[in-house]
Amino acid sequence: MTSSLRSPNTSSRYWQDHHARIKAVRSSPVCTIRDADMHNALSSKYSSCRRATSRRALSLTNGASQFVRGSAASPLINHSTSPSFHHGTISSPRRTNVRVQKRTRHSTLHVACQKVVGIDLGTTNSAVATVEGGKPAIVANAEGGRTTPSVVAFTKSGAQLVGHIAKRQAVVNPENTFFSVKRFIGHTIDEVQEESKQLPYTVVSDDKGNVKFKCPAAGKQFSAEEISAQILRKLVDDAAKFFGGEAVTQAVITVPAYFNDSQRQATKDAGRIAGLDVLRMINEPTAASLAYGLGKKGHETILVFDLGGGTFDVSVLEVGDGVFEVLSTSGDTHLGGDDFDQRVVDWMVGDFVAIENVDLKRDRQALQRLTETAEKAKIELSTLTQTNINLPFITATADGPKHIDQTLTRAKFEQLCDDLIERCRIPLEKALRDAKLKLDLSEIDEVIMVGGSTRIPAVQALVKKLTGKEPNLTVNPDEVVALGAAVQAGVLVGDISSIVLLDVTPLSLGLETLGGVMTKLIPRNTTIPHDKEEIFSTAAENQSSVEINVFQGERDFVKDNKLLGNFKLDGIPPAPRGVPQIVVKFEIDANGILSVIASDKGTGARKDIKITGASTLSDDEIDRMVEEAEKNAAQDKVMREAVDTKNHAESMAYQCKKQLEEFKDKITGDTKSRVEAKLQELHEAIDGEDTTMMKEHMESLQKEMMQIGQEVYGHHDASGQGPTGTGGGGTSSSRPSSDDVIDASFTDTTPD
Template sequence: MAKVIGIDLGTTNSCIAIMDGSQPRVIENAEGARTTPSIVAFTNDERLVGQPAKRQAVTNPDNTVFGVKRLIGRRFDDAHLKKDMKNLPFNVINGGNGDAWIEAQNEKFSPAQISAFILQKMKETAEAYIGEEVEQAVITVPAYFNDAQRQATKDAGKIAGLEVLRIINEPTAAALAYGLDKKETQTIAVFDLGGGTFDVTILEIDDGLFEVKSTNGDTFLGGEDFDMRIVNYLAEEFKKENGVDLKKDKMALQRLKEAAEKAKIELSSSSQTEINQPFISMDGSSGQPLHLVVKLTRAKLETLVGDLIKASLKPCKAALKDAGLSTSDIDEIVLVGGMTRMPKVIEEVSKFFGKEPNKGVNPDEVVAMGAAIQAGVLQGDVKDVVLLDVTPLSLGIETLGGVFTRLIDRNTTIPTKKSQVFSTAEDSQSAVTIRCFQGEREMAADNKILGQFNLEEIPPAPRGMPQIEVTFDIDANGIVSVGATDKGTGKEQKITIQASGGLSESDIEAMVKDAEENAESDKDRKELVESRNQAESLIHSTEKSMEEHGDKVDPTTIEAIELAIAALQDELENEDAGKIKAGIQNVTEAAMKLGEAIYKANQEAEGGGDVDDSAVMDDDILDADFEDLDGDKRD
């Protein structure tokens, strides 16, 4: 049976794992790393993903896309996004359907497409390790992702050529990995502060049963925000000293971002670091180069980001309240996400919960491992594990006066289904528009609209008479379906919610096709590079052999080899892997005569004279008798 893989599709880094026997195992990528930067770059002739994309980000800021998880499922006019866009070196545009898209190398990409490129890289990593094609996956998302963001993540999997068996919440996945072998009953809090998002989830673990009690979070709070505080500080310091605003220069901004991330990481283990960026700008009047040199202390960093750390504690209070628990009821705190390595974060979490967090899991890998466990459960390889997750936000419809009427409250265990009967607001009303929302505000307009549909051909009747039953259905992925039925006529209308923007089936199909074509061209490019490397290596070794042993063969053979090498070198100027391979074959065949001559010369040298080729056969092979020694005769 083909393996189902678990993928943590992160804002900053992504990670992949599979079940290896009874335990999850993280798979290293082609570069030998256990996590892959969630970065995609576009150059004139290729697409780069992961570490190769990150390496060239400073010189190609316009076409290097990072942090796309904060864009996925978002509207272009989203207030949080507008604030973020000021600090992004790449272009975020209106995709035409109202969604935020990305423009790079004069092409437009949806965030789901960019995410799909990262997922393709993870898929290839798994296939290289397993040795067979991978078609199914479990993908994690922040617990506080709404329906549009979950749908877009599922779309990304489809574009990447993966059937997404389950969308699972990141803190829940982390809890699975933490509690897989735990037998005792525990109530745990998973504090997940990653690169772009924050979640806190309260769970009860009882011998294989993982029951989520509540979840809360902020999809715009993470390491990216911490980095930007450092970037802004560095830019302000430089402007004070030199009068130059580095944030207006995309290349300088990218350098600042990389330096900020590096400094933040260093300050988790040291009390001070020096940020040194030579030749970062130019003095407008003198034309002299300007350098940025700033000492940053841990204390200063904690001052810069103190309010962000405090902001993570508000959802913790809300999650505890929703679960009906106090901090004293929490047995363990599990830290997830790279930002939880920051000493001040650990200190504030410890202070809030009144106990030291558990440090028994790797915060960068535990989510992928949990996804792999869920994949094992779905595949039947992992037994006696039951996961009961919840919906993070309330669901309902807009009713008279623009009021948000809840049908399903937040933190309801999923999958779930809930129905409620409504009626018409006017006499002889023949149709109703069902507008579906997700959120916690009292007025519908203040919440996130999921979609809308019409129920028509309602028989004329006084207002309040028709009975219209609205049903919300949430599956195990947290994805919503809504139906409405006129109980008088039995007429019904159902939809799977698709955001008012979002990708249509035809959009997804086109992107799948594009991804497949790119995969083919990527394969061709790899084949070309490998052929070139093989050709250059062969030319080098053959020329070296001719240099050392050319006097042992006749001039005609040398000339034939030189002609074959010259022809192969001509083919190296072209882009045809097939012709290069043919040239390699020609050089190999021509060089065989040189090899035979070298071999023969070596035999002659060892034998002290001429050797008859025909004699180098069975007649020259001597039989020998071996005596089997007894134990006492052996050395």
């Protein structure tokens, strides 16, 4: 039976004085000293502030203050007024002990021999950055891009594609191309029913209710963690090439500030599957503030407005002199650029149904084309007042092929998305209220816009209206989060010093108590790392076990909040109700991940759990995926090489055919025949999927194509149109006479 707990009668005075203590830390000169000294000085400042407000004993150990508070003895349980309790319930004790620990983040790791990167694992695009010369810099991917599409695909031959190459083939392979998986990570299938209906690929669940993606080409189902791991692996592999082949095994990964515990743990699991040691997970708005505020000396209060592809966050921070303190954060994990795209898709589908009586959402390829076109239209309307949507042969009926040719104006787009834009208002206003700075909005110095969707003019107008500030558009919204993650990575390995980061937990954490009430032990916007413990007791006679349900959220009843996990503490000796003392301790680490420990003070019986949530992977599943990835690494490399070789071969064949047509009047028949023969051999190798033969025939064809060039230039020389301009095509010198012409060397860019 689900247990019920009784909430202890605790004072909120400590939390009311939270910002006063932090302000005391900020005003102290210790904010400019380094690492461990800074940590101890800040902790000392915290404890001195607490001395002034605490009515109980205070002890200082290992640079971290411990606040122990007692309450007056509670009355005995009144059987006439208390509800009936059954096996597995616990109630409030006669005495409550609370231990609160505050620690600052500081440099403790020194792994200078290893390259550590910062990764922005985004819904639509991802990026990786590193610290070079004390400054963060984006690492370009293998294709030369500064961001990589968060897309993974599997071909019918079993090849795995990631990034741009996966995105390009999505229209012809929609059921095996997975994108926007970040919106599913850490969720159960019941939580993402609406999102799953809008995709061209199939979202299913396993017997535990975990989200899985059905992949017909691979003949299996993938979790969101596995797909995310493939994106991470692509990013670190490209970074390794950037570093000259040096392996990258450690990273700082960003997550939306409003991600709950399950989503954070799932993201960390994705890093583990990718073979990464995730040194730290950092909130995306906080990362953006690190990139923005690095090197700034003055004190500023900034608001970070982060509207990405699938999530929305708002954070208020104080920045200056190397201290980055998050005052509040809020957000919506179901709001992002994908939702704006979907409104355009729905508009196109609705119009098409009205005109042709055909529902394009039933056609996977049509839906993929609509999704890509909607994103393109949204981007164009950020700079244009209208855009043309032209999709020929979108489908076919008995009457023949059908097309879409429409004009979408910015005004119409804003009308379609009006409620989405309005949804941005609520988290923004909540973050401002929670900051508790007694501020009118004029005290915000800068509004930093992060995420590609902040380019939407209506979004910028809303921010300006609510804050009274012109949004700061000087940072690149697609790159600033990765740059901030690199700064945090630099701090952890000692490449960057004199940085103190005080981040917060975005959502309250608590237990289920009598009547399904959510009793919060750790309120939202509590600085992390943090721990707290309270003592409970049994609520039934001779109760031998208790079951504890842990929730996260802001609603008053647990049914409206997120169940993170539950566990049972057994072995409690028979005793009257209210006599056993059960200590429940919550610990949040620097990544925002929760652990819960319960123990019986009388027997020493103890049970602990790292909250993994109902939808994340077990350790055995993660180990299996890691082993599978390592085992298949060589095979994956061969398959990737085969795909790259085939793409290069097809490109060469196309260029060769084009040159034969273009220069048919300038080459001999013999040369043309030889080139056509080699071209045919290459086509046969491509059709046969023979990588070795493709390479051999590409080399042979390359030599024959050089003959085309020689004959074309010889034809120009003979006709007096050669580079020398002599008109005679003399043989006395093969070099041009003009001093302005230089020799050029060419580098073969053929993939290995």
